[in-house]
Amino acid sequence: MSIDRRKFIRLSGLTALGLAGASAGNVLSDNAVDSTEAPQTHAPLVGKRWAMVIDIRKCMAAPDCNECSKACHYVHNVPDFDNPKDEIKWIWKETFHHAFHDEGHEHIEEAIKHAKLPVLCNHCDDPPCARVCPTGATWKREEDGIVMMDWHRCIGCRYCMAACPYGSRSFNWRDPRPHIKEVRSDFPARMRGVVEKCTLCDERLARGKLPACVEACKEGALTFGDLEDPNSEVRNLLREHFTIRRKPGLGTQPEIYYIV
């Protein structure tokens, strides 16, 4: 079949018109959807760069307290294997000289040296775990900086565990389900062969709640907020106190700050 120039121009003109009409239709129907949308009943917490400030002094005041970890592990169906080899941890207590082994020195105050403080995923600005993940199962959420995990996509290669300088990731060597003390149905469990870690309670933020650890802390040692908001509580704390981060020299830009 041959087509002459005149026919070609006429056809392409008609096609362009048709396309324009279709996109106009789309715009109209989009508006229609907007107007019928029900009011948002769950106002989510929205931030541009979530971060946490942990006041070690308040943790030192309650050395045996483990409420943050208990609350977190309860709401997220984290198993308890009672065995450090299989252990799954989202947030847990570590001594100062373990968490900050490059910060202290020989003659550091004993109380600080052995102070136990909570450590968790640092939700780095440049997360090495996300960079090495071959399936995109872990990635940094651009809208609020949370380093997320998609357990559906995790193939259990553990590259992320090798990459994370903070040991924030745990691998399910065994089926976790029988070891969950109290299973909750509103949050999924995990299966054997999957890596897991703290997701800064993204599911609670979406419902307008603070992270479980922050809510559970009786000492008020954990403060959660938006770093991009100059009037937020975390920014105030960072202005008023001297704070340190874990292994800042590695350039991962961790977003969990500690007041010493």
Place this chain on the structure above:
Amino acid sequence: MYDAGKVTIGLLIFLLLVTVPFWYNVAIGKADYAPQLEKPANAEQCIRDTEYMTAYHMNLLNEWRDDVVRNNDRFEVATDGQMREKSLSNTCLSCHTSKEKFCDQCHDYLGVEPYCWDCHVIPEELGQ
């Protein structure tokens, strides 16, 4: 064809053996078996129409999974105008409470083994 008679008999026996599962079901009276789905008592209408759900619920669940986990888009307005959470455990199973009497009916019948339950928790099994 050589030994036409023997070959034909052999073929017939082969056919009979291959179709044994069908004859077996006819013999024990299960030939007209169909999955019996228990309809939820607390709801009249599903979040999509039945025809769509029967054929495409797995696609819907996959879309929900990506929306929730990857796009932080957790709620939707259903066809009846109500706001719902995109959640298998919290939304689907809040009406279809029994996995055994609903999900498993067709999945077992068709020999499908979805891996949803490897991780997602069935509220009924917890007594919640």
